[in-house]
Amino acid sequence: MRIRAITALFFVLVVLGSILWSVYLFTIFFIMLSTYCLQEFYRIVADETGKPNRWVGILLGVLAFGLYAAHYLAGLSMAYLLLTAPLIANVFIVSLYQKRAKPFADIAYTLLGVVYIVLPFVSFYTLGFTATEAYDYRLPLGFMLILWGNDTGAYLVGRYFGKHLLFERISPKKTWEGLAGGVGLALFTSLVMANYFTLLPTWQWVGVALIISIFGTYGDLVESMLKRSQQVKDSGSVLPGHGGLLDRFDGLLLAAPAVLAFLKIVL
Template structure:
């Protein structure tokens, strides 16, 4: 427990620092973070029947992040973001030369990794540019609400939890914890609305609800993935926590939905 707490404390400091030190650091840090999470995903799904193209999958995601970052920094035009398309199509072409019995298993899991891991992180980084220019308040607020929701769910579930949420996937999660996570996230969103005035209060409340609900579902989806593959952790890079993908499973569904909501209303 001590190791877990120390690791979590320093990792949060690094993450918050990356968001506060400007858009170049923010984009670079989360580009590397998404690449590592994608590497972990490919590692846990790989088997004799499934050999995703790790190099091309990660390269496609990095190119997407890099071109978008250069556009956001005013170095590239928006059209250069389309440079990721040749790398995406190369996934199909590469399979022609590998002489595998089930090549579309490999292709499917390679592309699934980009959609399941790379794209959500991409949406998360775009939160920093909702207002047109970089502002760290939205991505920082997102992470605060995600952590708050997890904390509320843990506390409510531990003290009040009786009714299982998805016992087949995660025996410890309860409806009481789920509701507790939503309530605490909404309460914290009211505080964020007071200090982080990038978006109005009603939008912060909806963002909190999206994160609390779909962050929990994202956690369950990743648990379902690991159970189906008989894997406990996605990796071992964080002592006491497992892999990075395990720590960001809540972002994988909530991130794109929060970005979609704010993109449409702003």
């Protein structure tokens, strides 16, 4: 438990530092984070039925994220994202030479990793430029604090008061009581955010909290479904006591695109 607590504190400080320090550190850190999560995903799904083209997929993800970030940092045209087209084509071409029984399973796993991992991190990154033209740390910071509040509330309430299982087939430890605790603490965190970060009115912060609670929970369940289908306990071991980075950011994968869509509509 002590190792788990120390790891969690260090992890939180690193993430907060990357968001608060500068836009360039924010960019570099989350490109690296998405890349590491992507390689964890590829490691999990690789088996006899399909082996993703790991290096092409990682290069595609880094290039796409980097070009997208350059749009905000240097005014690069979004048209430059078309430079990823040769890499996408290469995913298909390489499979011609690998002589595997199910090449399209390899192709599907490779491209799915970019969609499932990189695009959500790009959505989260975009939050830093959603409310203002220049980088503003408040939305990414608020998102992470609400997400952590949801996870903490769900864990504590579920551990001490959980009785009714939420989704036993996928996650035998998650309960309805834990879900309620997560929503409650997420909403409380959003009200605190609304008091200090007035770039969004209170009702929008509350909407963000509800979206994070719902889609964050589903994101956790989806990653659990992935690991259970591949008979893997953790996505990795880079965080002692916590598993892999993908285990720590599974809630973000579905929540970030949903929050971005909500804010793009209401702002």
